[in-house]
Amino acid sequence: MRQQNIIVNKIDWLTVILYIALVFLGWLNIYAAVYDEELHKSIFDLSLNSGKQLIWIVSSILIIIVIMSVDFRFYDSFAYIIYGFVMFLLLLVLVEGTKVAGSTSWFSIGGLRVQPSEFAKFATALAVAKYMSKVGYKLTKPKDLFITGMIILIPPLLIIIQGDTGTALVFGAFVIVLYREGLNPAIIIIGLIAIALFVLTLIFEQQTLMIAIGVAGTMLILIGKKKWKRILTIVAGMLIVLSVVWSVDYFVNNLLKPHQQNRIKALINPDADPLGYGWNVTQSKIAIGSGGLWGKGYLQGTQTKFDFVPEQSTDFIFCTLGEEQGWIGTSAVIILFVLLLIRITMLAERQKETFARVYGYSVASIIFLHFMVNIGMTIGLFPVIGIPLPLFSYGGSSLWGFTILIFILLKIDAHRMQVLLR
Secondary structure (H helix, E strand, O other): OHHHHHHHHHOOHHHHHHHHHHHHHHHHHHHHHHOOOOOOOOOOOOOOHHHHHHHHHHHHHHHHHHHHHOOOOHHHHOHHHHHHHHHHHHHHHHHHOEEEOOEEEEEEEOOEEEOOHHHHHHHHHHHHHHHHOOOOOOOOOHHHHHHHHHHHHHHHHHHHHHOOHHHHHHHHHHHHHHHHOOOOHHHHHHHHHHHHHHHHHHHOOHHHHHHHHHHHHHHHHHHOOOOHHHHHHHHHHHHHHHHHHHHHHHHHHHHOOHHHHHHHHHHHOHHHOOOOOOHHHHHHHHHHHHOOOOOOOOOOOHHHHOOOOOOOOOOOHHHHHHHHHHHHHHHHHHHHHHHHHHHHHHHHHOOOOHHHHHHHHHHHHHHHHHHHHHHHHHOOOOOOOOOOOOOOOOOHHHHHHHHHHHHHHHHHHHOHHHHHHO
């Protein structure tokens, strides 16, 4: 009884309110995405995605009760076991899984489908937090950095084998966590340079880019001091950059599947094929733009009603919001997400244990990447990689995964003062 009183008194209710608001608004927009005025079906109708989502919402409440009932030390003590079990599920789904949209990443249980890759996010966050909180851990030690990297890399590698590249990319969010815990900024800078080269290689012809790199390198050699060490450094840098440019071009044209190549083409120039690979992004931007300042009104979206934008209740749920609620509605939801991210970061920063702090930053980073990429791909800033808007998009596994992520943190945070007394 005393433990339950501690939870009620110490739980961060602002985070809970933001969670409830986003889930509720998501549910309303899921109904708007599938609404048909001729059928007159209720939002509670189980034949609609909104009715099914309500089941997932109710089951999420049960998950929250379980999380809050378990001793807060459980998540630290059993972090590796949870991680190992979820990795087993990622392997098992390759054998026993159901193929959906080209990805073998679902278990079919009765009439429901469960995606274990959604649970890999919180499991990896727990395992990373557990390992980084061990006595004597330092990111500057090659062994510690290597093991941390392997804990993070194993899940996305298994998910890529399943054919779900989009979900695998989400694990890049852990770079933010590592940076907070002392990762050398030079590694981040090198990564950003590599991303910039990747984008430039896609925009410009390979030959043109190589000539530009050659000219720039030659000018650096001629302008500066003629010291052999400096010249050799510049030449070595040029060779590395040229090899990256060549490898990106080879990777895109020879290793990516046609639909993945089309997603990249749609990002660079969707207008080149508006009826083909550019269709999704073009229609998405039309839907959002047509909402104007105030939107067309709830359940009044024409782009939604006539199914111009695919996956409107899942990956492109933001289009429904933009068309019907306009700039005001989308801004309100974005503000809610920003407030949630700020609050979770504050919770992470006030933790007294490394385990709790690392886990908190993992939660914030994963939600941030989902939020940024999902909205970015609907307005043409990122390629369409098929990841949901947290707590907002239709999908039981996604809702469960984010619910577990957030409420484990809230459970740990509610007991943070007890940690000091141990």
